[in-house]
Amino acid sequence: MKSVWKAVFVVSLLSATLATAQGNLEVDTPAISAIKSSMSQRHAQLAPLYASGAVGLKSDGSLAVHDANAVPLAQRGKLNALVAAENNDRAALYREIATANGHPEWAGDIRNTFAQRWIDKAPGGWWVEGSRGWARK
Amino acid sequence: MKPVSNWAAVTAFSLAIAGCVTINIYFPAAAAEKAADRIIDEVWQLKPEAATKEGAPSR
Numbered sequence: 001m002k003s004v005w006k007a008v009f010v011v012s013l014l015s016a017t018l019a020t021a022q023g024n025l026e027v028d029t030p031a032i033s034a035i036k037s038s039m040s041q042r043h044a045q046l047a048p049l050y051a052s053g054a055v056g057l058k059s060d061g062s063l064a065v066h067d068a069n070a071v072p073l074a075q076r077g078k079l080n081a082l083v084a085a086e087n088n089d090r091a092a093l094y095r096e097i098a099t100a101n102g103h104p105e106w107a108g109d110i111r112n113t114f115a116q117r118w119i120d121k122a123p124g125g126w127w128v129e130g131s132r133g134w135a136r137k
Numbered sequence: 138m139k140p141v142s143n144w145a146a147v148t149a150f151s152l153a154i155a156g157c158v159t160i161n162i163y164f165p166a167a168a169a170e171k172a173a174d175r176i177i178d179e180v181w182q183l184k185p186e187a188a189t190k191e192g193a194p195s196r
Contacts, residue, residue: 005146025165025172032176039180097172109164110173117173121183 026100035093042086054079056127056134061094061115062087066127066134090114 046063049055049071056066063083071079094114098107119128124137178184 005143006140023165023168025168027172027176036176036179040182043180043182093176103164106164106169109166110169113166113169114173114177117170117177121174121177121181 059129061111
């Protein structure tokens with residue numbers, strides 16, 4: 001009988017340690033890496049658009065055209081395409097992180113977390129959407 | 138090794154169960170924030186990648 005309890009003790013302690021050790025979310029799947037590299041490549045094109053105010057960070061974790069007049073008329077189509085492509089990637093990223101961790105229902109929470117962190121980390125001069133509308137950081 | 142009392146076993150067992158329940162029900166906000174910071178740093182190339190790996194203080 002004693003050895004049974006001992007076994008229960010050891011197994012439980014191990015799994016308790018495992019459960020509490022999960023302080024990190026899984027973000028290193030091939031799908032997530034692919035989305036990340038697509039986003040960092042696009043960032044080279046987006047960076048000047050953030051800086052000019054053409055594009056801003058929304059409070060829901062996506063991007064929006066903030067001031068289309070900041071880019072020449074001829075390039076507006078490209079501007080919209082860039083924003084749409086980035087928003088597709090971002091939605092996929094939030095969804096993939098949730099599924100990679102076995103909780104597809106977390107996608108909304110992950111989106112909210114990212115929304116806050118994108119805005120917090122945005123450099124000065126970029127446009128971000130807060131509770132009282134657009135503001136320049 | 139010292140014999141393990143029933144109480145120790147029961148305590149460890151409850152701890153394990155509690156751990157599982159916590160992990161499975163609640164959204165790990167702190168872990169999500171850490172993951173977000175890592176990914177944003179990579180996408181925006183804010184820091185050299187090595188520095189953002191493990192245990193980088195969030196500020």
